[in-house]
Amino acid sequence: MQTWLPERDQYLDELVRWEGHGSFFADRCAHCPQAPAGRAVFRCLDCSPGPLSCAGCLVGKHSQLPYHRIQRWTGQSFETSALCDAGLSIQLGHADGSACSNPIAGRKDFCAIDINGRHNLHINFCGCDHAADAGNLVQQLMRFDLYPATHVEPNTAFTFRMLEHYHIQSLQGKISMFDYYQSLERLTDNTGTRKLQDRYKAFMRVVAQWRHLKMLKRGGRAHDPSGVAGTLPGQLAIGCPACPRPGINIPDNWDTISDDLKYLYVLSVAIDACFRLKRRAVSDEHKDPILGSGWGYFVEDSGYREILTQYAEQKEMSTCSGLAAIDHANTKYHKGYAATGVGAVICSRHEFMLANGVGDTQVGERYINMDYIFVSAMLHHLVVNKLITYDIACQWSKGLVERISKFPAHMQINLPEDATFFGIPKLHYHSHKSTGHSIFSLNYRLGAGRLDGEGIERRWWWIQPIANSTKVMGPGGRQGMLEDQWGYANWRKFVMMPWTLRDRLILAWAEYHEHKELFDSFTVSLIQMNIAQWKAAVEAWEKDQSLPDPYEVKISGPTQAHIRKEISEEESKASAATGYIPLHDVSPSGFITTGIDLEEHQRRIRREAAKATASKLPALVERRHALRRRLVRFRELQAVYMPAALPVLAEDPAARLDVEQVENVRLGLPSDIADSHRSKVCSTRLQEIEARLREAQCRDALQDLRNKLHSLAHLYKYKKLNVRHQGANTRAHADLNKQEERKRRAAERYRRARRAKLSLSGRGPWENELRELLDDDIRHLSDDDPGLLSKKRKRDHGRPGLGEGRKKISWIWKGADTDGNAGETDSLRVEWLKSRARWMRWHEETKLLPEEMRRCLATLLYEEQEWIKRATARAVDDPRLREGLVAYALDQAAIRRRMRSTFRTVCLDAAQKAGAGSGAEWELVAGQEVPLHALPEVADDMMDITQMYELDGEDLEMPQWA
Template identity: 60%
Template sequence: MKSFVPKRDLYLNEMLRRDGRGHATNDKCLDCLDPAHAGVAAIRCSVCAPGPLCCEACAVRKHAGCPYHRIQRWTGQTFEDVTLKDLGLVIQLGHHHDRSICTNPQPSRSDFSVIDVNGRHLVAVNFCGCDNAGKAGNVVEQLLRFDLWPATDCEPNTVFTFQMLEHYHVQSLQGKMSMYDYYASLERLTDNTGTTRAQDRYKAFMRVVAQWRHLKLLKRAGRGHDHTGVAGTKQGELALRCPACPHVGINLPDNWETISDDLKYLYMMTVAIDACFRLKRRDVSDTNKDPILGSGWAYFVEDTGYHEVLAGYGDQKEMSTCTGLSAVDHANTKFSQGYAATGVGAVMCARHGFWLAHGIGDIQKGEKYINMDYIFVCAMKEYLVVNKLVSYDIACQWSIGLLERIEKFPPHLQIELPAGSISYVIPKLHFGAHKREGHSPYSLNYRVGAGRTDAETPERGWWYMQAVASSTKAMGPGTRQGHLDDQFGHSNWRKTVDMPSAMAKGLRIAQEAYAEQKEIFDDLTKSLSKNYDLVKWEREVKLWEMDPFNRDDPYVVLSQGTTEAEALRELSEEEQRASAVPGFVALNDVSPVGFITMGLELEEAKFRLQEDAKTATASRVAGLFERRTALRRRVQKFRAIQGVYMPRAIMLLEADPACRTDIERIEEVRLGLPSEISSSRRDAVCTPRLQEIEARLREGQCRDALQNVRNKLHTLSHLYLYKKTHVRHQGASTRARSEISTQDVRKGRAVAKYRRARRAKLALSGRGAWEVELRVLEDEDVRGIHDDDPATAKKRKRHGEQLTPAEGRRILSWIWRSGDVEDAGESGESLRVEWLKARARTMRWREEICLLREEMRRVLGFHLYTENEWLARARSVHSEDSALQEGLVAYALKQARIRRRMRAVCRARCMAEARKSSGTEWVESAEWAAVLDAEVGELTDEAEFDAVYGVDDEVLDDLV
């Protein structure tokens, strides 16, 4: 760019030179066949390569095959725009294939328009009305055979070129360009001055694009080769399947059902469920005005039956009681007004990110069970005989009662899910937003057979689709569904094309990671084998893996202390037993345990009142006064009981100004609990029993407060994720921010309570073993389970490293391990859990290698099956129209050739990596290996392969 700066005048002058004739100053046309009678050179084309000016007759002759170029005429001082129609060009339809003369041309209207990639053109068109009309076809057929798509089949006056439709189709899929922006750009190319009034054809453009998308799906699915035609299209037939997923009768071996239990995971279907609230649709238009072309034929569920089932269900109660999700109620939010759909729910292939046939459906008011159940059932009807691993961010709640809910569906929607054929997990990123208790069975890190699947593919898919959210929001039901079906199909196709590279890279990473994790696990096993019973640990975890929901969780170290409620119960039972001893006399209606409990409750009320007083507005002053009055009465009652159980402390409290109750701000009074009295005087004024009672309750308080901190961190994690993923616009953002602020305040309260309780415990018990579990809580310790140590993060930032560490490198805050009090002499719980986690990591990477190798074989088998399907279509298709017959055969052979090339590329890319991995040897069927060398050849050189693969990538896009 620096070298460009001094040359700007040069570039600017050359741009201005183009506005004149430049060096093309010839007065006579150099293209005329008779130079002696050459016409006046005044015409140039802005699309053709720069050359000498020509006459009007030669311009018409040269543009007979490219009638949509922009033409300019030299007036002697400047160029002005003219059309080829003005120069006399006439397009004759029905005779373009042999250039014969039509004896009875039928002219179109004078304002007949053609819209091409460079804008709108007024064109003179003659339809064939002679004896050749029967062969040429009717008006619509003549236009289509000249690569022109009519805006209507009734006296069309506006047409769109196939080239323009294909160009916009690719732009909308790859660049997510909206129809309005693209059409507006065509209008600007035609005239960007506003001085020419053109008739609006935007609605016609929308209609034609919807037809184009629909017919493209039909063509690629082979519906034109089926004798039943378009009407015979089956539900979900237009969707592109994942080549790497298991498809019975297509890419599974004959013995897949009888394989040993430890390898059954190789033939398991892994799916992910999620909803996206960005893909809304406003309540505009309806299916009468904007019908759905082929409802249920691709990725969306069939519309009519779907809404009939939904009509029988009302509002849904809160979806989840899990800690991390209870603060967000997806199902009954209030942002549905004015929307026919507040988003879409989806079922995807969790390992490869493919959108499943019948795996998409609109959601009307949040993420209701009925919507997601219906979509799940429709998507799974194709995979009933294979085992399924289902991922959902609320799987711990959604899976409860799923079978019972499915039984209430109409008979044609009820599917068989035999016991043990389906398992549920939570995506890895969302797992941290759930409470730890009882959730290890839902973890993909511990699920046998899951490999390294993270199940976050829906989030990646929503990111890919977010660019079309604004343009589809205001569409009618048919246009929107057709557009989204097309986008889902494009996403699947790009993943199919990129699959060889992705799988080869994944296998390389898996091999390296497995070797690293295995070395770590072997070293850990060697170091622990002398002192611990590793055989017992492994036997126990294997039993848990077989039945995780009915056995103790081996991956969680249980707390070895009591909670406040448990401590209070134990103390109450002790008091009850003591009161039953003969001669016992109760000193007061309130027991010593009740007295200390009352003090702790007053302490909490004090701090809540202090907190509210700091931010109180004028309107809340009266309310604060009432609360202070109530608190004063409670403190005075506490003082009376304190005189019974701590009589010697009364004099100390009266001498301390901070303990006086006759002050305006009663929330600032010191209560005089045993922990608040100095250690030098405590034994003299407090009985050991009172000190013991408070110490035990304070320890329980610490555990409860720490658990509350963890719960709030879980909640905040999910709220931030929910806001980032689903919340848009000011109103919704304000509500989400308000909820986040509320939870943040509650987290602060829990932190303050822990610190108060710990200070009191330290004052009463002194330093000891309890501090191993209940440490000092610093600000940097209060962070989520997925957040790294701030000091380490700063260090990484200074060195330019990734801020978010991988799971294996993250430094976990001690609060998530607070219940881990190691007892190396007995069970070594900490080491046991670490050893089990190292074992799980090693197993998952080994499974990933096996899964990738199996998926490579499945991809080859799938492409072979698809290739044979197209070859069969080419052999079996028959049409009375010889030109149509030829086109059908040519397209089928082209598609078969594409699959053959894809199979060759996949084989060359993956086999080299597969042969390097450990485990069973790569076995390739002879028919899979039989790839024509002429297509791609045996690619062993990496540079040669990359070059061929790059070309192949482009070819695949061009051919489809």
């Protein structure tokens, strides 16, 4: 750019030079075949630069190029002109170029819109004897690649080229119809000096029809004798080629295969709702009807609404986390909306939107909405076994069969318990309570492979750029656009499948060997008797998950309440002994407990004093008086149980009670006395009691800290998803600040208790469980280690990694120690089981991916054969239409054949290294082999979590696969 700056005057001059004749300054037309030549006053902006033309030559040159932009030289400058002003007239209905003996003139203001703007045309329709072959007005226009805005006296048409151009731009670039149409208007006139008739509504109507017709065409409806009316539910959706489809891509004996391989033929689906895809209560189905309701990805609308009317009072969903904010999120911001979002079902391994797997939500994510959408999608997959992931699967799965049994007969599906499995997406899993949830973990689910269940969140991320434009559409326009977008997404997934599956298999093969080696080395280092017991327990649980959860870490130590109870029982037994004389009405444990409680009371007052305003000072003074009275009583007890400590404390000014800020008074508990004096001023029993209570206090504080981290994770997610506007943000920040403060208090309480425990007991095995708490240790389960994350970002250009096998959780979530006791064994058991689960999931992935490759090849072969059959399936009299039907069908068959050959070229090497790649599906396609160097190198669309997180309006996380 620096080298260009000195040259910019030259560039600028050349741009301005073009505003005149430029290099073509002759005033007579160089194209005229006869003399005298006409005046050269016209130039075309869409043709290559050349000499100016006269009107006659211009028209002759553009008889087949009617959509070029023309300028006319006035003598001093160029002005905008049109081909019709130069005399160009278009005769429709005579493709052979013959003259029409009875031309019917179109309207004078007939307008054609192309990708370079608007064009006024002189159109003549055929009205002679040839009119029967030429067709009616609509047919004559469409045979000239013009799509009429109406079939009644059309005076506006859109070129097929423009519609195709916008279609691709809207799908790939998410450009709205309004912006695209405005750009066409600006290309026509960007000065505001010309009055252009508004054709935007006609454009919207035509685009909706174009999308619908494209879906029908690609769905083979023109080739079916039953025509458009014979379209079946979901028939226009693009199916996943890699998912198991009986009769198409899996063996006939798939259901009799051995139990250890049945996971190869399980359909994995994900369910979720997106609350960004709202629709305001504008327009209605009379003004904006749904074209082909139920033929694509949305459920059939009328039946869906009829069912919903019967469940108007059904309660909202909630999650097992018990956080009220999640319930609240489902019911907010629904006033004024006809739809608050959409619920959807996708194949979770490959992220294809399923046929009839989408439906609008009205007031949040109700069971009835999600049940109906799920059943509608599964009606196309009745036979195969299913693994269903849902972020609230632990609750939604309860009573699902009973709820479905109340649906109409045609909506009944069978969900056998031994063939239907439920899971929670991996990044949502830690938002749930840990107890009893291992059965929903995809890390522990046999046959799940490396499925993360988060694929549906990535679909929401992909569709969210059009959320604002679809929000203000009518029911038909919005549904048509969304279906068109998902159809395009499915097709792009289809096209990218060879590279996607190849890269996944290469990664899975490497990870499997690495984790198998890690697991084997871990196993060798352990006691083999324990290994045998753990293996037997987990294998039994995998067969019968009503057994105790082997992945659950047992509590490694008693809580503070338990310790207090134990000490009280010990003191009760001691007091029953002969000759026992109590020193005071308060027992020794009561004395220590009082001191610990006073310590917490002091901390609370210090916090209040730091934030006290003038209005709160009187209340603070009263709190200090009450604390002083408690401290006086504590000193009386101290004189009984620690009489030698009083002279020591009297020498310390920090222990005096006659001060204003009594919250800073030193209490003088055994842990507060220096080691050199402790044995002299208090008994061993008191030291033991405080040490036990402090250890239990550490555990309680850690559990409190974990709870606060869970709450904070939920609140942060809730704020990002649902909080808008200043007032709501202020309240949300206040809630977050409260939780942050509680988290800090829990951490401070743990550190204080640990310091006391360390002072009393010294260093020892107890530190393996109750470690020093650093700031970096205070993080949620789903958070990465800040130190490791910063290193990984430097190494991987800022992209954090995810995954159970790569994550290092903070020690605060590990509830067992490593000193060789039962707690250590329990911790090692769980770590060994997790290591086993990791290599097993990678091993399953190495089996699933080659099978999915084979299924893709089988699906492509099946579709190729289906298109060949369609070529002659419909009998028509029109030879040109018959020719078109055959040509399109054979072209589609050839596309599948080329895709099959490409798939084999890309995937064969990786499949063979994994022990697959043989069989009829992998055979060479004669004459269609594609060399690998001739293909593009395509990678998965991996996105950084910082770009994707929370963009869907509900919950979104980093992908494992794109």
